Every structure is written in structure tokens, then in C-alpha cells.
Amino acid sequence: ACDAVVTLTWNDNLEPDLVGYNVYRSTTSTGPYAQLNVATVPTSMFDDMTVSNGVTYYYVVTAVNASAQESANSVEVSATPQSGNMGGGDVGPPWINEFHYDNAGGDTGERFEIAGPAGTDLSGWSVVGYNGSNQLAYQTVALAGVLADQSGGFGTRSFAFSGMQNGSPDGLALIDGFGAVVEFLSYEGTMIASGGAANGLTSTDMGVSETTST
Structure with a gap:
């Protein structure tokens, strides 16, 4: 998490009929979650730029196949964007x-x-x-x-x-x-x-x- 941005990455789903992913967010651990993406996310990375510094957000990701079937939620992760965590560029993960x-x-x-x-x-x-x-x-x-x-x-x-x-x-x-x-x-x-x-x-x-x- 950086200044007003949370970058999410995850392992690729290897199912042959994979279409993409849905990303969900909550401000409460275990949800309820709201979907962030409008169109299916085609890659295993997503930048959430609708966050506020100092607030902890909780995320899960699902995989979607060609039949519009959605997987179970991923393991929940959290991030707290902070002001000043960028010095000419993303400071990166731990x-x-x-x-x-x-x-x-x-x-x-x-x-x-x-x-x-x-x-x-x-x-x-x-x-x-x-x-x-x-x-x-x-x-x-x-x-x-x-x-x-x-x-x-x-x-x-x-x-x-x-x-x-x-x-x-x-x-x-x-x-x-x-x-x-x-x-x-x-x-x-x-x-x-x-x-x-x-x-x-x-x-x-x-x-x-x-x-x-x-």
C-alpha cells in the first residue's frame, strides 16, 4: 500500500476456460465485500485507487470462467495506504x-x-x-x-x-x-x-x- 493506492497481485488461475478475475473490498475483516471492478480483470494485478490514507481495507479475489461461474473467495488480505510512502516512485512490497x-x-x-x-x-x-x-x-x-x-x-x-x-x-x-x-x-x-x-x-x-x- 502506498500513497492513496493499494496494488494487489496474486497467482494466475490456470484453468483453460479462465476469463479473468473479480476484486472485492471491505473496510471490515471478513466482509461484507463490494466488487471494485466493472469489467472482469484480465491479469493477476489490480490497482485500487479509490482508497483513503490511514484506512485499513480488506480484499478478496475470485476467478471467473467462460460460463460466468465464479470461484470461492481467495484468502483475505489487508492493506493500509499511508501518505508519504512514495518517494519518487512506489516503495514496493516488504x-x-x-x-x-x-x-x-x-x-x-x-x-x-x-x-x-x-x-x-x-x-x-x-x-x-x-x-x-x-x-x-x-x-x-x-x-x-x-x-x-x-x-x-x-x-x-x-x-x-x-x-x-x-x-x-x-x-x-x-x-x-x-x-x-x-x-x-x-x-x-x-x-x-x-x-x-x-x-x-x-x-x-x-x-x-x-x-x-x-
């Missing part, structure tokens, strides 16, 4: 800012930090751990909370991730409330995810590592 996965001796305090624009609601988002030995997802951590304005219109939140794999390589995927991959990072090498939201994606190697002496 990101994985840092993480800790390896200790000297037994691993303790494993966690990651999410950073992003102040006011970003992380409800419905998640981080998925991918194991480089088999490329599969091994754990999902649900995110929650709203990023506070800690400095310059940005904030962070830290989340525990017990059992985070020790690398060579392993990865973390940041998933938004519509199930779309926002970021797929790895450490101690690159990998290609198999299954889950990041299926088939190649990770971006952070280029850093922790050792057992960390």
Missing part, C-alpha cells in the same frame, strides 16, 4: 531483511526479519523454508502484525523460525496473502524450488553464510 540460521554448537535463536513500508499489514503473508538437499518446502511460518514507522517511513518485524536449515544451500521464500512469491532467497548457493508457491523458481543467492563458529 522483503526479507536479515536472518540467522547457524550457531556454534546447537542452533538457537533462529529467526528472520521482515522490513518494508510503514503501515504494511503482514496478515496472510508467510515465509516458506526450502531444503536444498531435495528442493522441497519443509516449514512455513505465518506472518502477522503491521510494520511500524521506525525510521523514514519504514519498519521491521522479527519472527522465530525454529529448525531453519543450515545451508549448502537452503532457501527462504516470502509469500504474499494471495500466494504469490515476492522474494526467493538462498544462502550458501542457489537452488530451484520443487513444489509449493515457489515451484520451479531459481533462488537468489545472498552471497553470505554463517558457520558453526558464528
Whole structure:
């Protein structure tokens, strides 16, 4: 969410008779929702420019096929547009800012930090751990909370991730409330995810590592 704009993205529906999507909004969690689009949305992105800064909005999306049949609602996501969250352009979605996965001796305090624009609601988002030995997802951590304005219109939140794999390589995927991959990072090498939201994606190697002496 940026200054008077909420940008929604979601995973494509792969049904062969897909026509497009409907986007619904409410100012109350779980609705009732009102449809925003007049014509069916043809792509998996929608800009809501009828919002007011400081108000939290709740969204769901449905898929529509050639017979005008509509799917069930997606998972609800929320956003709170804020004034000043744009500095010459969209500041973009949150990101994985840092993480800790390896200790000297037994691993303790494993966690990651999410950073992003102040006011970003992380409800419905998640981080998925991918194991480089088999490329599969091994754990999902649900995110929650709203990023506070800690400095310059940005904030962070830290989340525990017990059992985070020790690398060579392993990865973390940041998933938004519509199930779309926002970021797929790895450490101690690159990998290609198999299954889950990041299926088939190649990770971006952070280029850093922790050792057992960390």
C-alpha cells in the first residue's frame, strides 16, 4: 500500500476456460465485500485507487470462467495506504531483511526479519523454508502484525523460525496473502524450488553464510 493506492497481485488461475478475475473490498475483516471492478480483470494485478490514507481495507479475489461461474473467495488480505510512502516512485512490497540460521554448537535463536513500508499489514503473508538437499518446502511460518514507522517511513518485524536449515544451500521464500512469491532467497548457493508457491523458481543467492563458529 502506498500513497492513496493499494496494488494487489496474486497467482494466475490456470484453468483453460479462465476469463479473468473479480476484486472485492471491505473496510471490515471478513466482509461484507463490494466488487471494485466493472469489467472482469484480465491479469493477476489490480490497482485500487479509490482508497483513503490511514484506512485499513480488506480484499478478496475470485476467478471467473467462460460460463460466468465464479470461484470461492481467495484468502483475505489487508492493506493500509499511508501518505508519504512514495518517494519518487512506489516503495514496493516488504522483503526479507536479515536472518540467522547457524550457531556454534546447537542452533538457537533462529529467526528472520521482515522490513518494508510503514503501515504494511503482514496478515496472510508467510515465509516458506526450502531444503536444498531435495528442493522441497519443509516449514512455513505465518506472518502477522503491521510494520511500524521506525525510521523514514519504514519498519521491521522479527519472527522465530525454529529448525531453519543450515545451508549448502537452503532457501527462504516470502509469500504474499494471495500466494504469490515476492522474494526467493538462498544462502550458501542457489537452488530451484520443487513444489509449493515457489515451484520451479531459481533462488537468489545472498552471497553470505554463517558457520558453526558464528
